[in-house]
Every structure is written in structure tokens, then in C-alpha cells.
Amino acid sequence: QLACPLDLGCHSVKDVCETVLMDFDSLKEARSGLGTAGVIVMDKSTDPIAAIARLSKFYKHESCGQCTPCREGAPWLMKTMDRMVKGNARVEEIDMLDEISRQIEGHTICALGDAAAWPVQGLIRHFRPLMEKRIKEYQAKDAAAAAQKPKRVYHPLVNSWDPIIKQQQEQAASGQHH
DSSP, X not given: OEEOOGGGOGGGOHHHHHHSOSSHHHXXXXXXXXXXXXXOEEOTTSOHHHHHHHHHHHHHHHOXXXXXXXXHHHHHHHHHHHHHXXXXXXXXXXXXXXXXXXXXXXXSSSTHHHHHHHHHHHHHHHHHHHHHHHXXXXXXXXXXXXXXXOOOOEXXXXXXXXXXXXXXXXXXXXXXXX
16 A cells, blocks of 8 residues: 555556655655645555545535635536546546646635645546546447437327337338338
């Protein structure tokens, strides 16, 4: 197990976690940080996307709503991250997540906005290939499920949508009769 700043995404960037000192200056140079110096330790079985989604939920809940970036951005980060856990998103949304997190970072009265943005930025920086893979897998599964659904056509004589009629029409068109 590695102890590492959460926004570094340890089990994918083990070399960084093993070589960077756990102090404020060293982590800042590595584009990470200790924040309030709280550390969460996770093993390799932890889903990094789900872990960051859970953090996003926490920050959304903790936001007081006084600042527009937090009030609007934290719920958006949470909802998008929830979809990312399943892969129910578009690859382009990864860049949107990064952009929104950077619009929150540094634009709030307190440090909660930065705290909400940094884990998402770290996830994208270190786990983007995993995020893209999950999205592509979800899209492939979704396309396969859509292909399995029977095609429906409107049948004006019985005033209904009927997949059986569509099947019979296709069979008739191809010369197959039962």
C-alpha cells in the first residue's frame, strides 16, 4: 500500500508516489499537494473514478452555496463524476470536467472550491486512459443492448406499435415466409 496525496492517484503512478517527498514544497513541484495534510490510503482494488466521485459528493454537500463557482460547480462535478463511474458520458466531457474544475479553483471565498477541484484534476491527469476506456466500454455495451431491442413500427390498422409486424415485413421483403 502507498500513502500518497489523493489527487496524485497512487496506484497508477506508483513511481511518482515512491519518489516524491511528502512535504508541501515537493508535492507542489509535482503538481499535487497536501491540502490540509489529511491523507487517505487506498489499496489497488480501489476504483479511482468511484473514489473521486465520492469526494465530489462530499464537497457538493459541504458547499455553503455562497460563491457561484461552488454553488454551481460542485453539483455539476458530482453529477458528471457519478456518470463517469459507470462510463455513461462522452470522452469530450473529460475535458469539460477539467475546464469546470479550473473555473472553480481559485475563484471562491474559501478553500472548499480548490479542494473540490483538485481531486478531479488529479484523476484526469493520472487516470484519463481509464476514464476513456470506461466510457468506450459503456458505449459499446449500450450499442449492443440497443441492437438487441426489437424494431418497432407503427401499424395504422390496429393503431399500435408492433415489433412482430416489423419482423413479418422484413421476412416478407427477404422472401422468407413462415
